Amino acid sequence: MQKTEGEESKAENEEVKQVTLMTSDGVKMKVEISIVYEMEIVRSFIEVNDADHSVPFPLPNVSSHTLDLIIELVKNEYDDEFMKTFSHDELKEVLVAANYLNMKTLLDFIATAIANLLEKKSVEFIRNFFNIVNDFTPEEEAEIRKTNEWVFQDLDED
């Protein structure tokens, strides 16, 4: 990577250019600029302001744990196997963070992964996954189920 004169003279003259991000739990994390550039929300700010990269960029909606997961996912070029180790909460946290950070590739990847996970799951599993309260009466639900009984066959175990 080419460096400008100003950056050469900086005290922290790293091999790979990094940007410091400040997570919601107050952790300062140095992240490679190639990864940061996937985060449109940070990228647009850096590009417009030509900011001093040593000043932490605040991410009040992303925890250090979620940012760790995101960095690993991007480094591993969105590896399915790595993502399969995520808990349900971690999947949702990465989804929400990808949307907030405006990371289009990650958002598409994680939304597709969650869709694949839910595709053959029961209605009860979905309610539990998204923490949704069933507001149908038993009669109403039975009525909807009756109209399309075939869609309740061949499901995964919860």
Add this chain to the structure above:
Amino acid sequence: MQIKCLKMKTYSRRTKNTLHVPEDLIIQILLRLPVKSLVRFNCVCKSWLSLISDSHFSLSHFERAATCTERLVFFEPSAPEVRSIDFNAPLYDDSASAVLNLNFLPPKPNDVRIRGSSRGFVLLECCQRLWM
């Protein structure tokens, strides 16, 4: 402020499935599901039923599905059947190569030509007539 955030984090880690996913992100997930799953998820709750039944949602779902598949239809007069092949399907997917039912054409058509195709419909010319 920092203390508040730390508290929230401990709370969300300890309790499971409490993270709220905004509706626009739930829509992003639903758009990627097949119709069979969507019909089942109609009875998750009232807001999902109205969302999935919404015409704008159906249209977006259709548009997405239509742009994601690329199938090749191949006609060969000497072949016993006409197949449609999906190049983006995984190897183990049985629907990657499907036999097309062309019973509506005259028996033993020997001069079928593809005149055009759009969104899964194929326009055929056979025996000086057009077929969809």
